[in-house]
Amino acid sequence: MKSMTTRRQHLKVLRSASLAEATQRAYASDIRHYCMHQGRLPATPTQVALYIAQWSPVHAFATLTRRMAALDRWHRSRGVASPVKSMIVQQAMRGMRRIYGGPQRQVRAITAKDLSQLVKAARQPSTFGKNDNQAGSATRTLRDAALLLLGFSAALRRSELVALQISDLKVDQQGMTVHIRRSKTDPYGRGQSIQIPWGKRVALCPIHAVQAWIDHVGLSSGPIFRAVGRYGNVGTAGLSSQSVALIVKRLAVQAWGEKAATEFSGHSLRAGFCTDAAQRGMSIFAIRQVTRHRSVESLGRYIRDAI
Structure with a gap:
């Protein structure tokens, strides 16, 4: 007792x-x-x-x-x-x-076209700072590209993205299964899974990007997305949710300038998937299979002038 x-x-x-x-x-x-x-x-x-x-x-x-x-x-x-x-x-x-x-401010959605430009910016070694050496820049470009592409393709919330562990990913011929242990719509941790297909273009394929990042730093367990030091050293703890927003902002400045970057946040990736999927004619049911929104009304707030 x-x-x-x-x-x-x-x-x-x-x-x-x-x-x-x-x-x-x-x-x-x-x-x-x-x-x-x-x-x-x-x-x-x-x-x-x-x-x-x-x-x-x-x-x-x-x-x-x-x-x-x-x-x-x-x-x-x-x-x-x-x-x-x-x-x-x-x-x-x-x-x-x-x-x-008044109406709540909505951040701008990162559509597929925007994503391509952000990934291009991420792969430029000069996007972080003058104090980075070559190893630090190369490592960070791989992480940032993987984070952007996976966050967009799985419509992940920032908290879900940084909580992902190596063991949460399973890759096969059909694509990648992403297991989300806990989320806003699953507070008791029953678990939810998302299936991501292989991308048609290797440069924008989230699976290739994530594998390239994991292989480069030799990760076998623990958080997928981690801090990268100026000399390329990788931390053991996962990034914070705020880090996702800062990465998106930094790359948006690189791609479009400081003024345009104020319209984006870490939430822009999830809103971008919803908007882009609606523009491509994807059914509401299919979109919700990925986003896991509880209602059509809540999903509708993520779609920016798409339908």
Whole structure:
């Protein structure tokens, strides 16, 4: 029989695991922001409403909505009445939505044509920095090309892309099976698989690109996508989700310039697959087989003026 202390510790682990790590980090950041600009916790309804009034002209409605969720969870998890449910806070949020809501900003999709240009930029040794030596540049070009092509062809979220392990890939004559252990639509880790066919052009084939990267650095286990140092040394830990966005931004600057690059993010790869597939006449059912969207409505938000 476990001791009371051990059971309490395990309960703490279970409660922590009820939220995805990314959500936990976001909520922790939201609580810090509130404390820095408004004061103590627990909070009163008036304090929270004044916080909304202060930041509504600055931050997006979605950002403050998430911060309200973080505050609500903080209070409820401690057995304290949540000020977020009060009338004054709800009225402040509804007023913000009417005045500042507007449509949520959508990043530009990276279509197949865009992808070709980005991969070309990735394979230019000068895309990272003057301090790179030849080995560092050569290694990074292989990683970046593989990351772009796999992220696009499997319509992967950034978190899914960086979480992939060598053991999650199986290659045969039909193509590559990508096993996704956990995702936004599979929070309990039942597992989902995507089948990627061999590309018609070797230069843009995600399977060839991934194999070239893995073979070059001699990976046999662990994360697929890792940091590359200036001398070509490869780290042991996987990249962060933010790293994907930074890689896409860097290559977009190389391909199209700084102004155009502001329209892209790591999310552009997934939106790009959806948009490109719709433009090619791929059925909604077939697209959802790859993207794993729960509904047609949620998928529709990823398709940029394609149909």
